[in-house]
Amino acid sequence: MTLMSKCSRLSKPIALMFTAMLGIAAVPANAADGGAQLKEQYTKAIEGKTIAFLPMTLGAPLMDTWEYVIxxxxxxxxxxxSVKDPAWNSTALAQAFEGAIADKPDVIIVQNPNVQLLVKQIKQAQEAGIYVIQLSMMSNTLSDGYVGGDWIEQAEVTGKDIVKQCGTGSGKSGKVVILQGELTSAQNVYMTNALMKEFAKDTAIQVVSSQATNWDATKAYDITTAVLQQHPDVCAIFGPYDIMTIGGAQAVKKAGLSGKVIVYSNGGGYKEGCDAVRAGLIDRYMDWDAWNQGREVMVMAKNLLMAGEPPGSHSVASFSSYFWVTKDNVDQARCTDIPKKS
Structure with a gap:
């Protein structure tokens, strides 16, 4: 092959390459504007809009994590x-919700303390053109969105593990303590009912106490202390909120039963929950990542605003993923902490 023919063969792909490059350069400007158009739509729908956050309280790790991220x-x-702190007071939360409706934000994000409290207010907000997203706690009425745990599934998983550890063939007493939160809260209702269904599958399981703590660690401590005095052979304790459950776990420790009584709980994967695992207070901790829930609820709020459908016209949900944290993997777990102000 001659030098000229070699050059001729090489020149064809090079020429094609330059033609392709010139073709890219020559694409009309509006053909590459998809991203710019989307950004324009996003900016128009989002910027300047108002988010109102109404948690059950502030000053607790779970709610403070959500508040920081939101x-x-x-x-x-x-x-x-805007954010309001009702300090665990249901009446104050209902009043704050009514005040938020009067202020006319674009989205209200609310942690509903029980299934009945805000039914009327949620509908009023939607009728006023305000989107309502329920965070972690659901009402008996559907809002525009829900972000939080699938409490039934999580309780089923927990119940099965308790039956395995304490039920037939385990060599244990089968005695279980449930430290309930607020009796009418969605999380408490769904988890307690699902647990009881799992326990009913094994006659060896006996629930020796199921009392309300109203999310209070001191009440959890007092209840657990009294129960352990009557039933020192308790096999497992379950509490649906880590900070509250730590009170019960302290009673287990004081009774000298750490390592004998298995303490189950769940929470948002913040430092306090993981520290309780490291300290041997909570044995099996179901982490559903409060930090990520804060992001999810804001993504949902933005999607509702961008879609522009009338509030109350449909409902969407995002059920959070979860995983078990134990002493064996706590150092690999993503235990979040709110950054300190500089």
């Missing part, structure tokens, strides 16, 4: 933001 995401998105 607030920082709103600020980053050039949105307006």
């Amino acid at each position: 607030r920082t995401e709103a600020e980053r998105s050039n949105m307006k933001y």
Whole structure:
């Protein structure tokens, strides 16, 4: 093959390459504007809109984690933001919700303390053109969105593990203590009912106490202390909220039963919950990542605003993933902590 023929063969792909490059350069500007158009739509729908957050309280790790993520995401998105602290007071929360309706935010994010409390207010907000997203706690009425745990599934998984550890063939007493939260809260209702269904599958399981703590660690401590005095052979204790359950776990420790009584709980994967696992207070901790829930609820709020459908026209949900944290894997777990202010 001659030098000229070699050059001729090489020149064809090079020429094609330059033609392709010139073709890219020559694409009309509007053909590559998909991203710009989407950004314009996003900005128009999101910037300047108002998010109102109504947790059950502030000053607790779970709610403070949500508040930090929601607030920082709103600020980053050039949105307006407000938050109210009802300090565990249901009446104050209902009043704060009514006040939020009067203020006319674009989205209300609410942690509903029980299934009945805000039924009327949620409908009123939607009729006023306000989207309502329920965070972690559901009402008896559907809102525009829900972000939180699938409490039934999580309780089923927990119940099966308790039956395995304490039921027929385990060599244990089968005695179980349930430290309930608020009796009418969605999380408490769904988890307690699902647990009882699992326990009913094994006649060896005996629930020796199932009392309300109203999410209070001191009440959990007092109840557990009294139960352990009557039933020192308790096999397992379950509490649906880690900070509250730590009170019961302290009673187990004081009774000298750590390692004998298996303590189950769940929570948002923040530092306090993981520290309780490291300290041997909680043995099996179901982490559903409160930090990620804060992001999810803001993504849902933005999607509702961008879609522009009338509030109350449909409902969407995001059920959070979860995983077990134990002493064996706690150092690999993503245990979050709110950044300190500089």
